[in-house]
Amino acid sequence: MxxxxxxxxxxxxxxxxxxxxxxxxxxxxxxxxxxxxxxxxxxxxxxxxxxxxxxxxxxxxxxxxxxxxxxxxxxxxxxxxxxxxxxxxxxxxxxxxxxxxxxxxxxxxxxxVSHFYFGNEHWEKVAPGLKTVEDALEMRRKIFLAFEAAEKETDPEKRRAWLTFVVVGGGPTGVELAGAIAELAYTTLKKDFRNIDTSEAQILLLEGMDRILPPYAPELSAKAETSLTKLGVTVQTKTLVTNIADDIVTMRQGDSVEQLPAKTILWAAGVKAxxxxxxxxxxxxxxxxxxxxxxxxxxxxxxxxxxxxxxxxxxxxxxxxxxxxxxxxxxxxxxxxxxxxxxxxxxKGNGSVPFRYLDRGSLAVIGRNAAVVDLGFVKFSGILAWLTWVFVHIYFLIEYDNKLIVMLQWGWNYWTRNRGARLITGESLLTVNGEERISDRFASVNNKTTVNV
Amino acid sequence: MxxxxxxxxxxxxxxxxxxxxxxxxxxxxxxxxxxxxxxxxxxxxxxxxxxxxxxxxxxxxxxxxxxxxxxxxxxxxxxxxxxxxxxxxxxxxxxxxxxxxxxxxxxxxxxxVSHFYFGNEHWEKVAPGLKTVEDALEMRRKIFLAFEAAEKETDPEKRRAWLTFVVVGGGPTGVELAGAIAELAYTTLKKDFRNIDTSEAQILLLEGMDRILPPYAPELSAKAETSLTKLGVTVQTKTLVTNIADDIVTMRQGDSVEQLPAKTILWAAGVKAxxxxxxxxxxxxxxxxxxxxxxxxxxxxxxxxxxxxxxxxxxxxxxxxxxxxxxxxxxxxxxxxxxxxxxxxxxKGNGSVPFRYLDRGSLAVIGRNAAVVDLGFVKFSGILAWLTWVFVHIYFLIEYDNKLIVMLQWGWNYWTRNRGARLITGESLLTVNGEERISDRFASVNNKTTVNV
CATH class of the missing domain: 3.50.50.60 (FAD/NAD(P)-binding domain)
Known part of the structure; x- marks a missing residue:
């Protein structure tokens, strides 16, 4: 040196x-x-x-x-x-x-950053965001528990609320979540239940701006919306959530206000430092x-x-x-x-040049074989975009630790259309918004008040 | 029909x-x-x-x-x-x-069944057992947090307590746990820390009977003990734990009573219906x-x-x-x-014949290339036993769901001697037996009182 x-x-x-x-x-x-x-x-x-x-x-x-x-x-x-x-x-x-x-x-x-609820921080309890491993496992618990609860519910209206999933925020995370839930309901879980038809599930993606993926080129936003609609997602733009309470989402689109009963609300809208x-x-x-x-x-x-x-x-x-x-x-x-x-x-005593971000492009995945890619000089969607997305993510994943396992898991899931990691874990397994709290009448010795991941 | x-x-x-x-x-x-x-x-x-x-x-x-x-x-x-x-x-x-x-x-x-602490149910908090996913994640948290705490500890005696792992119970689970922790300390984590030498860790396996793996043939128990000792595990038989309190394990071997400071105590001893x-x-x-x-x-x-x-x-x-x-x-x-x-x-109106269990043999794994197999007519240990163990477990794992991923993960870990799934997750990440509770002075908006897996 x-x-x-x-x-x-x-x-x-x-x-x-x-x-x-x-x-x-x-x-x-x-x-x-x-x-x-x-x-x-x-x-x-x-x-x-x-x-x-x-x-x-x-x-x-x-x-x-x-x-x-x-x-x-x-x-x-x-x-x-x-x-x-x-x-x-x-x-x-x-x-x-x-x-x-x-x-x-x-x-x-x-x-x-962490999630931000624009002054409605109490929404976090019912509409979790997605930043940490614990957040993801809580979302997983909510999503899969909703199908279990729907299977047990006999009242058609309540069942409908269990099968209604609302994703708030149409950025990449919201788009990816909505697409993945649609694939779950309409493909992966289709044969798993006896009382419900999971394809009756309703998946809403709400975005406040006039199109989803607002930072992307408008034609890609349009293509993403088409792909999501094909998957079964209802995309609602120019829509603001004004309240979340008692399993009801209140939303405003222009002058019309709608109230939607939904048990599963996921937050992908705001961030805060x-x-x-x-x-x-x-x-x-x-x-x-x-x-x-x-x-x-x-x-x-x-x-x-x-x-x-x-x-x-x-x-x-x-x-x-x-x-x-x-x-x-x-x-x-x-x-x-x-x-x-x-x-x-x-x-070394040298001066500095300002930071310059080199934008190599944007990617968002919607589902199996569906993604949008914006490289600036070229924009594309469909299976080629999806393969680009897979390649880029594998490339960066394996940079520091060999995550070939992920590629193999994806390959396996791709062919079988199954998903193995759908465990409902953590405490109060059977508690869904406090509705079905199990008595501790026969509590086993290893009951704990809190459970760690 | x-x-x-x-x-x-x-x-x-x-x-x-x-x-x-x-x-x-x-x-x-x-x-x-x-x-x-x-x-x-x-x-x-x-x-x-x-x-x-x-x-x-x-x-x-x-x-x-x-x-x-x-x-x-x-x-x-x-x-x-x-x-x-x-x-x-x-x-x-x-x-x-x-x-x-x-x-x-x-x-x-x-x-x-669940764990049993022979009337000392309060030990469960400090000496968790291993029956559920949550149990396993709590053990994982304790084990990896112990190394983190040792890295930060400046007092040599306290550091030694952080690096002391006591596994209570010398059945298959205890043997497998002790072997895996020894491999962690002496191989996987060796280069990961700067202040501590993880190979100074002390791993004790305590068994009340006169040999580990009591249901197995005595020669296999002896071979398992030799393998564990080679891995760095201290095997103590005829030893009963009489108390666990304030990070001290009190144990009795014959007439001698010993007190060992240990921050990580894992329970593999008793079960209860x-x-x-x-x-x-x-x-x-x-x-x-x-x-x-x-x-x-x-x-x-x-x-x-x-x-x-x-x-x-x-x-x-x-x-x-x-x-x-x-x-x-x-x-x-x-x-x-x-x-x-x-x-x-x-x-069909037919009568019943009594149930008869066909014992095809017993297996226990100790570590990389080390296991014991007892097929009744033949008993063996070493790498052949280890391969048998791997084969049998993969065979039964893939019966209902294709878990080829596990085989690939094992293959990868075998060659790299690395382990990727060592996340410390759950609430109170930095809390080790209440010693290092972080103030919530700058609590972020997404702090939660309980965290689900």
Whole structure:
């Protein structure tokens, strides 16, 4: 190496092991002039783009997760720390955890976002979102329990409510969820029940804008809607959810208000910055946008704090197009790599060039053989788009851990049209919105008050 | 079919979708003279013999589970009902669930067993057993969290306690757990930590009898002990646990009493009948043994109730050897098949022959390339035994659902010596016996009080 190794290496602390944080840590892993500490609440990196497949019973959580220690175990300059950052001391350059404080020279914050209910946070209990493994397993529980409850229900109206699935939000996650539930109801589960016909299930996808997949080209939105409709999904655009209560979704489309009884409501509509955004704002004076994301400089640093960077979904980077970059994995990966390079250049005394996101295109999958791909210079849909989607996801999945298993699982599911991972797990297995609580009259000795995943 | 189909088919109700219940239901699935209702609290059959691989991060729960509806969806005479039986009315021949009652002509009870702590039920909180998916995930959480906590601990004594794993009970489950944890500590995780040397971990296997695997031939017990010792496990026989409190295991070996600080204690020692045993005893006058299992007649029926049968771990069948048959999958499978045949023979007016268990042998795996096999006429150990174990488990796994994925996962893990399913999930991720509870000072909006699997 050109530079002599300093007595005390430059210490980079990375908070968050998602795409942004992990790519930054990996990009720094071969440089002996830096030491890296990656802090995460979880012991694994989660491939969030495939979380909807856990929620709908195709994959297991471990199939789309990689232990952070395992991904980084060859990086001798890197420590992984499982812990939660509760504060940052910018004067002392310290990150504060529950029981310890860690000094940094450079800090990369990549803690992402969680769901947002636009001021109706109480909806979360009945309309879960999809960000964590636990979220996905809760969705899975709700979806498969709904079919079980419908099978037992004798009242036709109530049965209809059990077989009504409402997905709120027509972005990629909402589209993928709605498509996967439609395939479940109309194909996978068709022969599994005796009292109900699962193909009577009603799957609604609600979107507030005038088309689904709003960031995509209009012709792809139209194609996605056609594919979803063919699958059996009812797509309703320009529709806002105004209330969710007592298993009834109230929605407004223009001037008409509709009330729909539905037992399963899934949230894919809004995101809100993780609490680190607020902490950073308090400690650095950084500006936050309405979603609580940190507005960053052109080099992804926080204004006035050139050694603190924000990457991934938590960052609002508007220097390129005037609008914030979208909260997708490729932006986070590129930002992580950029900051890693920048820190190393600065150590060599070099200046910085602004971050530029290279948009290689957008993908969304609707179902078996159906997807839309927008590469900018070319847009396409159908089976070719679906194969592109499969290839891209396998490619990125196997980057750090060999997830060939996922490919084989997909291959198997593709031919058999079956899904093996549809376990209803967790506590209160038979409790559906409190309706069927089982007495503990014959409670077994291993009953627990809480159950862990 | 020889007999004319009756106007009202004979209704067989099966409680429990484990090996006993599922094999009975499957054996009845082609007979149009019977209708079958299979009731289970869960929506899936669990391949319990491999549960220890979920607990130690090799497989995901879905890899060893099959949706009951999917297994039985071609059986037009069979209904699956997700529900919990809370009582049986033998006069009206009804099974009572929370919200409904189901009339039976024949009843097969196959609800199995849960852990037993010999009167120290409060040990369960600190020393979980291994019967359900949730149990396995809780064990997984404890095991991997222990290494994380050791990595953070600076006090050498406390660190040692975090790296001490005690498995109580030297039957197949205990042997398999201890072997798998040893492989984790001494191979899989070796390069993953920076502050600790995982090979300093201490893994104890405690057994009350004079040798591990007591039901096996003594030479196999000896070979299993040698293999475990080679893996790094300390095997202590003739040792009884007399107390578990404040992270200290008190054990007695002869006259000497030892106290060992250990943060991770896993229970593989005792079993106790599920609550259905007591219900049956109250309603039928059936005798229970000390573990609460139902003492059955030579045709697996309950005395005085020739149309009520008990199969699997819940049954105490002592007519063959004078001792109860062991609580293993092959006994349950054969009993399920036997009762299914018996019911059909009775419908034809034929008499019954007593149940006879055909013991095809016993298997236990210790680790990579190490297992013991006892086929009665021949006993062997080592790599050949290990291959036999792999073959037998794959064979039975793929019987109802194609679990080739498991074989591929094993193949992959075998060559890489890695384990991908080591997620720490569930609530209170950073809480280890209440020591490191994270403040909710910066709680995110999606904090939940309970988390489902």
């Amino acid at each position: 050109a530079n002599a190794v300093e007595n005390k290496a430059h210490h980079v602390v990375v908070i968050g092991g998602g795409f942004g944080g992990l790519y930054a840590a990996k990009a720094l892993s071969r440089n002996n002039n830096v030491n890296v500490t990656l802090i995460d609440k979880r012991n694994f990196h989660l491939f969030q783009p495939l979380l909807y497949q856990v929620a709908t019973g195709t994959l297991s959580p471990a199939d789309i997760s990689s232990p952070l220690r395992s991904v980084l175990n060859h990086s001798q300059n890197t420590k992984v720390l499982m812990g939660e950052v509760v504060d940052v001391d910018t004067k002392e350059q310290k990150v504060i955890l529950q029981n310890e404080a860690i000094t940094y020279d450079s800090l990369i914050v990549a803690t992402g 993780s609490p680190m955004g607020k902490i950073l704002a308090e400690r650095t004076g950084a500006q936050l946008d309405r979603a609580g994301r940190v507005i960053v400089e052109s080099d992804l640093s926080v204004a006035g704090h050139p050694n603190i960077y924000v990457v991934g979904d938590l960052a609002n980077f508007s220097h390129q197009t005037g609008k914030p970059l979208p909260g997708v994995a490729p932006v986070a990966m590129q930002a992580g790599n950029y900051v890693a390079t920048l820190i190393q250049q600065k150590l | 020889a007999n004319a189909v009756e106007n009202k088919a004979h209704h067989v109700v099966v409680i429990g979708g484990g090996f006993g219940g599922l094999y009975a239901a499957k054996a009845l699935s082609r007979n149009n003279n019977v209708n079958v209702t299979l009731i289970d609290k869960r929506n899936f059959h669990l391949f319990q013999p491999l549960l220890y691989q979920v607990a130690t991060g090799t497989l995901s729960p879905a890899d060893i589970s099959s949706p009951l509806r999917s297994v039985l969806n071609h059986s037009q005479n069979t209904k699956v009902l997700m529900g919990e039986v809370v009582d049986v009315d033998t006069k009206e021949q009804k099974v009572i669930l929370q919200n409904e009652a189901i009339t039976y002509d024949s009843l097969i009870v196959a609800t199995g 599920s609550p259905m045993g007591k219900i049956l005893a109250e309603r039928t006058g059936a005798q229970l043994d000390r573990a609460g299992r139902v003492i059955v007649e030579s045709d697996l029926s309950v005395a005085g109730h020739p149309n009520i049968y008990v199969v699997g771990d819940l049954a105490n069948f002592s007519h063959q050897t004078g001792k109860p048959l062991p609580g293993v999958a092959p006994v349950a499978m054969q009993a399920g098949n036997y009762v299914a045949t018996l019911i059909q023979q009775k419908l």
